[in-house]
Amino acid sequence: xxSTFDHNTIWPLNGAHASIINCTDCHIGGNFNNTPNTxxxxxxxxxxxTTNPNHSAAGFPTDCTQCHDETAWxxSTFDHNTIWPLNGAHANVPNCTDCHIGGNFNNTPNTxxxxxxxxxxxANNPNHLSAGFPTDCTLCHNETxxxxSTFDHxxxxxxxxxxxxxxxxxTCSECxxxxxxxxxxxxxxxxxxxxxxxxADKHDNVSGYVYSSPACYACHPDGKK
Numbered sequence: 001x002x003s004t005f006d007h008n009t010i011w012p013l014n015g016a017h018a019s020i021i022n023c024t025d026c027h028i029g030g031n032f033n034n035t036p037n038t039x040x041x042x043x044x045x046x047x048x049x050t051t052n053p054n055h056s057a058a059g060f061p062t063d064c065t066q067c068h069d070e071t072a073w074x075x076s077t078f079d080h081n082t083i084w085p086l087n088g089a090h091a092n093v094p095n096c097t098d099c100h101i102g103g104n105f106n107n108t109p110n111t112x113x114x115x116x117x118x119x120x121x122x123a124n125n126p127n128h129l130s131a132g133f134p135t136d137c138t139l140c141h142n143e144t145x146x147x148x149s150t151f152d153h154x155x156x157x158x159x160x161x162x163x164x165x166x167x168x169x170x171t172c173s174e175c176x177x178x179x180x181x182x183x184x185x186x187x188x189x190x191x192x193x194x195x196x197x198x199x200a201d202k203h204d205n206v207s208g209y210v211y212s213s214p215a216c217y218a219c220h221p222d223g224k225k
Contacts (some may be wrong), residue, residue, distance in 0.1 A: 005017070005191075011037060015069065015070030016073075038062070039062065039063060039065060058105055059105070065079070083108060088143030088144040089144060111134035112136060113140060116146075120133070131172045133182070158221070158223060159223060163222065163223055163224060164223055168190075169190070175190060184214055187213040187216040187217065188213055
């Protein structure tokens with residue numbers, strides 16, 4: 001006589017679960033009461049034995065469905081790109097724990113400086129820390145490599161490595177006088193045009209002349225005249 005029991009009303013047998021041959025594979029010792037109804041209740045051994053990455057040491061959640069499905073334990077269905085795309089050099093990181101320090105996969109930093117503070121502090125050409133450079137590394141670097149920087153001062157902003165300004169400065173702060181704000185700059189301090197009246201006389205025939213560094217840059221964008 002066929003049983004009228006419908007397993008799907010208690011625990012649907014999908015994927016690999018549907019291929020289980022013997023009831024006792026899950027109902028250990030023929031005990032059909034209080035059978036575990038959580039992933040780890042049956043798959044604790046799989047969880048403990050997984051080493052790439054080490055689930056137990058890393059403190060991974062025991063809700064296996066976050067990264068696996070019922071078809072197979074391997075491969076994992078977790079897509080790192082949905083959380084943090086692994087591009088460039090990040091794609092070549094060999095071990096999860098290189099970023100997830102101590103196997104902690106919760107609250108991993110999601111900013112450049114969160115992982116690259118040491119690189120930032122160690123950069124000395126120019127000295128990022130003392131110059132108060134922004135900590136959004138993508139402004140000057142990309143994910144392929146830290147060095148060389150993709151920032152091109154001459155072509156993107158103002159020629160300081162070529163032309164008349166080459167070798168005429170030693171530190172970024174000579175022109176960028178507001179610490180940490182590299183959008184602000186001063187032409188007046190370097191060129192010692194500290195007499196507004198004198199500069200006004202020299203620009204007597206210049207319509208709309210204003211004694212300010214942004215005005216200097218607007219008329220002398222390449223610093224040649």
